[in-house]
Amino acid sequence: MADDNDDREQVLRALIGAHGQTVRAVLARSERSREDVDELWADVFLVAFRRVDELSELSEGEQRGWLIRTASYLAANHGRRRSSWRRMLDRLAREPLEQQSSPEEAVQRAEQRVEDDNTSRAVRATLNRLRAADRRVLVLDALGHDGPSIGGQLGISAGAARKRLMVARIAFRQQFGAPADEPAPAPARTKP
């Protein structure tokens, strides 16, 4: 339990360290302006700081789920007038964590199911073995960024971004299924 401001700050920094980039990726999906992404990102962690005691009790996956939901919600409601924005932040800071159900929870359940899947493990291993630049462009593409948007994120032209995406996909296919990626045999299952 964080019981003073220094402890609370340390928990906030840990949350940012673990999930700051993920939150940024979520916000960048719907916000074009870097300044807006910066402001929304800070507001997400402002709400997190107000609930830091509760969040510190959650698992990393649960923390990530809550932060993604909060970021998505704030991004979807960006543009409200300042007064209603403040009221919305106040509500997010009070709302019971377990009542904020969303499709992300279904995602987490699906995530749990596919963990046992060999293909899933191989995809993860392949992604981990790619260059960071290739991984980044694949994730940006998967999160809905088009060529101009990926170019904007990487500071390159839209054409160069599309070419980089093509290169990354080729790299993935070449790496996928390589011997080092062969998944461990699935555990034998017995009928109950």
Place this chain on the structure above:
Amino acid sequence: MSKPHTNAHDDVIAEWIREHPEVWADASAPLPPEFVDGVVADIVSGARMARLQRGETRRRRKLVATGVLSTLIVAGGAVGVAAIVRSGQPTQPTAGVACRDDVGVEANVIVIEPTDDPVGGCGALWAAGRFDGASVAVGVVPPLVACISHAGVIEVYPGDVGTCAGLGLADADPVLSDENRLIVSLQDRVVDEINAQPCASARVVASIARRFVAESGLAGWRVEIRPDSVSALCAKAAVDATTQVVQVVKFP
């Protein structure tokens, strides 16, 4: 297990990524430590929440990155001096200029740095299309007027000669007084030569700040180290015009 080698498999990979948020961080570049430090200080100090409660959130990056300690003091200090100010001079000259996109405290705001031409400074934001949700077309500069807010800050509204009075505010004088110019100059030195520089201990920062105060031409000002920051190895300074204090505080 089949090997993905077609566009359909590209879709499978993308779907897998969407179902695994733990890899989404790869879409974002590492966050600059100074950006994180600035936001954490803004949140932990309460300054960000105070701005929200005043209806202000959007600030120029330089204010967030290097002037944050000054705004921190303004956020806390303004509460105690929120008397009705009828003077045409700001009591918070270092707080910058609040450019609003509509009449009233609910309007969106962008804070620019202190300037002798607040109407011109805010007009540049309008011309650049920064108020894209306003009632006039993007890029159009409406008639603007500078008022002094109840907290003693210059605020520029779209409006005319009667707008400030209609809001219960005083019209801002065309230029800053000599004393306010000196205060703004003092803050500029603190921001540029202390806050924007690498960390120094609280005692070193206090020593530098005392020299700045002595050289500022201002009378009655003093430098204080906040009690919880005396032994800090990394400290910054904030200018509080209302109490005539330069306060040294640990950072972040």
